[in-house]
Amino acid sequence: xxxxxxxxxxxxxxxxxxxxxxxxxxxxxxxxxxxxxxxxxxxxxxxxxxxxxxxxxxxxxxxxxxxxxxxxxxxxxxxxxxxxxxxxxxxxxxxxxxxxxxxxxxxxxxxxxxxxxxxxxxxxxxxxxxxxxxxxxxxxxxxxxxxxxxxxxxxxxxxxxxxxxxxxxxxxxxxxxxxxxxxxxxxxxxxxxxxxxxxxxxxxxxxxxxxxxxxxxxxxxxxxxxxxxxxxx
Numbered sequence: 001x002x003x004x005x006x007x008x009x010x011x012x013x014x015x016x017x018x019x020x021x022x023x024x025x026x027x028x029x030x031x032x033x034x035x036x037x038x039x040x041x042x043x044x045x046x047x048x049x050x051x052x053x054x055x056x057x058x059x060x061x062x063x064x065x066x067x068x069x070x071x072x073x074x075x076x077x078x079x080x081x082x083x084x085x086x087x088x089x090x091x092x093x094x095x096x097x098x099x100x101x102x103x104x105x106x107x108x109x110x111x112x113x114x115x116x117x118x119x120x121x122x123x124x125x126x127x128x129x130x131x132x133x134x135x136x137x138x139x140x141x142x143x144x145x146x147x148x149x150x151x152x153x154x155x156x157x158x159x160x161x162x163x164x165x166x167x168x169x170x171x172x173x174x175x176x177x178x179x180x181x182x183x184x185x186x187x188x189x190x191x192x193x194x195x196x197x198x199x200x201x202x203x204x205x206x207x208x209x210x211x212x213x214x215x216x217x218x219x220x221x222x223x224x225x226x227x228x229x230x231x232x233x
Contacts, residue, residue, distance in 0.1 A: 003031040004107035005092070024152045026109040039084040041233070050077040051208055053233060054084065064207050067177070076215060076226070081205060081233035082108070082115050089232045093204060097143050105146035108231060112151040116199070116229065124199040124227065125192075126155040129214060130183070132163045144203050147231065155201070158189035159217060176209040183217040193221035200228040 001010045008031050030038075046055040048062035055062060061069070068075050083089055096104040116126065128144040136142060148155045162182050185193070200214050211228045218226055 001027070001029060003034055004029045004104050005034040005037075005088070006031060008033075026106075026113055026150065026152050028110045029107045034088070037086075037088040039086050039088075041081055041084065051079045051205065051233065052081060068208060068212065071177070072212070074216075074219070075212075076219075077208065077212065078227040079205060079208070079211065079229070079233075080115070080227070081230045082111055083232045085204060085206075085232045089204075093232075097139070097203070100140060102141055102146060105143070105150040108147070109151045112147060112231065113153060116151070116153055116201075119199045119227070119229070120153075122197065124197045124225075125158075126153055126199050126201060127158055128155050129200060129202040129210060130157065130159050130161045132161040132182075134163050135161075144201055147203065148201065156192070158192060159183050159185055159214065176207045179209055179213075181213050181216065183213055185217060185221070190221050193218060193223050195222065195224050197225045198223045198227070200226065202228070202230045203232065205230040205233045 001012060002008065003010055010027075010029060010031060012027055041052065042054060046058055046060075047053065048055060048065050049060045050065040050068075051062060053062040053064075065075075065077065068077070092104065092107065095101045096107075120126070126148065128142065128148060131139065131142050145155065145157070160183065162184065164182055198218055200211060200218075202211060205211060205228075211230075215226050215228070
């Protein structure tokens with residue numbers, strides 16, 4: 001096993017807590033040196049109450065969520081994530097998503113498994129953000145689903161995405177904010193939502209537009225609760 005960033009050799013060390021879970025053990029695939037370049041979410045600093053973005057001043061809301069509060073009549077968001085989006089994460093997603101190195105889905109396997117454990121124990125249905133059929137054919141895999149599979153996380157694919165001319169990653173902030181609802185739910189899937197706790201999973205949270213579209217797509221079918229989670233923010 002090698003580090004997904006620098007390719008240095010790694011050794012697998014199973015902790016006692018992992019052994020006592022009696023479930024498949026997954027490992028992170030990054031070395032100690034590269035881990036120092038990652039920026040984990042720090043719960044001890046100021047955060048936005050909605051998206052958990054770290055704030056430099058004593059405040060409880062970030063600029064993006066403040067804009068959503070003003071623009072949306074039914075703004076609802078409870079988001080969580082593992083790593084801040086820095087140059088290390090940017091390089092990771094460049095190779096994983098855009099260059100198609102599917103093996104990099106294993107890099108954060110243990111982190112994701114640990115990050116989602118409390119949601120699973122609380123009975124949340126794990127729902128990955130989908131790709132359009134065209135994007136899926138082009139990329140060859142859904143990067144969010146692969147992250148979950150590599151982390152041994154069961155999930156339910158109950159959402160579909162319409163074809164779009166421009167992907168979210170290619171849009172400006174203003175274009176993201178103005179984008180129309182891209183998601184829809186099949187009649188069969190609609191029956192699985194009422195009274196359920198849903199956890200939406202994405203790879204990167206930027207302005208929140210994608211996640212909020214997904215919230216809006218689910219709300220008419222009366223879930224008990226919706227929350228969201230991403231690898232990076």
